[in-house]
Amino acid sequence: MARPSLGKPALFRPFESPAYHNSEVFKAVRRFLLMGLVALVVVTTPVAFWIWSEAERHALQNSKDATHHLANNVVGPLLDEEVLSGQPTGTERLEERLRPWVESSSVFEIRLWDKDGRIVYADDPKLVGQTFGLPHEAQDVLAGGDVPANLEMQKDEVNTPGVENGELVEVYVPVTSPDGQKLVFESYYDDDGVRQEQAAVLFGMAPPFLLSLAVLQLAQLFPAVQLARRIQAYEAGRSRLLRRAIEASELERQRIARDLHDEVIQELSGLSYVMESEELHSPVGQRALFSDARRILQDNVRSLRAMTSELYPPDLNRLGLSGALARLGDPLEERGISLELDLPEKCELDRDRAALFYRVAREALANTAKHSRASKAELHLHQDGGRSEIRIQDDGCGFDQSEGSPEGHFGLRIMKDTIGEAGGTLQVMSAPGRGTTVIARFGGGGTDVPASFGHESEPVPTA
Incomplete structure (x- = not known):
């Protein structure tokens, strides 16, 4: 087994893009202006109708006054x-x-x-x-x-x-x-006189009214831009903290994998050779005891090596997400569980999303292998526009969600918090006798990765 190297994980690159943040601020300002335009239309439309109605009333009153004058001063005396x-x-x-x-x-x-x-x-x-x-x-x-x-x-x-x-x-x-x-x-x-007076009143009042609303909108634009920048700065800070937490987690997993490989596994492997030597040179009556002990020791070494592989994930940049996900089926096959993969030919995912999806799939399939007593599992990865989704389901025994997460499912609870911090969602659905389904999403339904989280990461191919 190759020795795990210790260092900065290749999965994440702490890089912030000012251009991207500026584009997000521009989008926020554009949304603000669009909403302001909608509000302007909503406000001015009834006001315009009111002005039109008042102008008509005023014009009709002028007609009444003129008729009174004509009737009383011209017609009446005759x-x-x-x-x-x-x-x-x-x-x-x-x-x-x-x-x-x-x-x-x-x-x-x-x-x-x-x-x-x-x-x-x-x-x-x-x-x-x-x-x-x-x-x-x-x-x-x-x-x-x-x-x-x-x-x-x-x-x-x-x-x-x-x-x-x-x-x-x-x-x-x-x-x-x-x-x-x-x-x-x-x-x-x-009616031309009435309509002309209506138009004169409306077009006389409309420019100052619209100008006042435009000035009010522009006066609110500057604080809106400032607020958008503060929100972007907060999102960028949160993304950096999340990235550092994930990097620290990966570093710790690498260190544990290295320690297991360099110390525990090596020593147990050496002890296995000693046991084999003792078995060959021991009395016949004790050889069975040494054989059983050596077999148990070798099983433990294999388990530790499998644990080391889980702790130190494959290189997503080299294998691609599809290749890394396909490797997750090996432990299932050893337990007699078939894994059906449904992966798109092309699915552009940045490294951060790919890493989180891989960790969700790894945790869910590990639970399937250890606790579900399933015979079949399925893994689906889909991307539609800005929405990405990974779904893992099995036909195992399931569990009652009203009783909380059973033993072995705490990793998914941690992943749910991590996915949530990254702007996505993770949902676990299960029922006794009906298997378990785990779905992680980014984008769609109002959730997405925060403003700098993985934006500049290079896409990870799916195959």
Whole structure:
């Protein structure tokens, strides 16, 4: 057996990449800016609708004020008996007074209703004198209610003569004739004025509002970058501590393997030769005793050599992860347990992940060989994008997980903590009579190796 060398494990290289950390900070800042953009959209969308609604309300109020002015100062003083009775002279006088408003396109349609629903005056002469049902809005105005101003689609030829389809501003206001008769003045305005005022208000308020939010976002960017850098520094420190712990563990295993090989195994091997010599030269009656003692001694030497091999793992860089995992089947075959391997042709894993996966598989298969009473075991290694997974399962006796880890499974508990510190997960599933399954993962489900952990390590081939 080759003598194990003692030194820095080849599995890990304590190398930190500032460029990588900067890229991680850049990713964090990019996520922050993206979230800020989403928040900006979420905030500005309802605000924009609110501004649009308020601008519409303000524009409609302007239309109401203009209609009040037109009704009280222009139409009201001319509502004498000639106009109310529909005589041509009165109608022509009122039409002459309203013509500038209509021709300037500030007023689209005009009607004057009495309380019985008769149209006293309209810019369309065909409607004058006709009686229709008094609109509900006009009834409310006559009853002293609020003056309505609405944007609505006009489709009814009776309600809006001369207009096919289109959105107009409809306003009803009360007007009183000189003799005290109450009427309703109805006017229609083109909606362009309302829309223009809405756009002017919205685009007038939007730039300072968006600029304020952008300044707030930029003001938060600097502390966000600082926080991201502190988090990266913490992750880098944790990765270094984890790496040192794993290196120390590997060094200790190498030292124990070396001591066993150089001292205990060598001395026991020498004692075995002495026992063999004594067996050849001892009386016939004692040879069986020496033979049994030598056999027990040789079995112990083989066990110690196997233990040394387990303590000092194979070189993953030389064998590849697949080759190293395949060697784990030898102790199982000696116990009559077959191992089925499912390994991908190409699976890019850095040295740190490969080392941890190897240790998980070694510990799980050692438990299978010693405690499971299984006849078959399976080892699967898969990688999909950024997710890597190794799964070891057997058809052994299993155990009750509610009773805690049985004897011999404490190594997996330690590996679970180590995998967790490295940003992965390790799961053990078992039930009496249903075997045991061990799954270790990196990436996917929100777990991954921390920012510097093994990033600069060279990939370990699977074959």
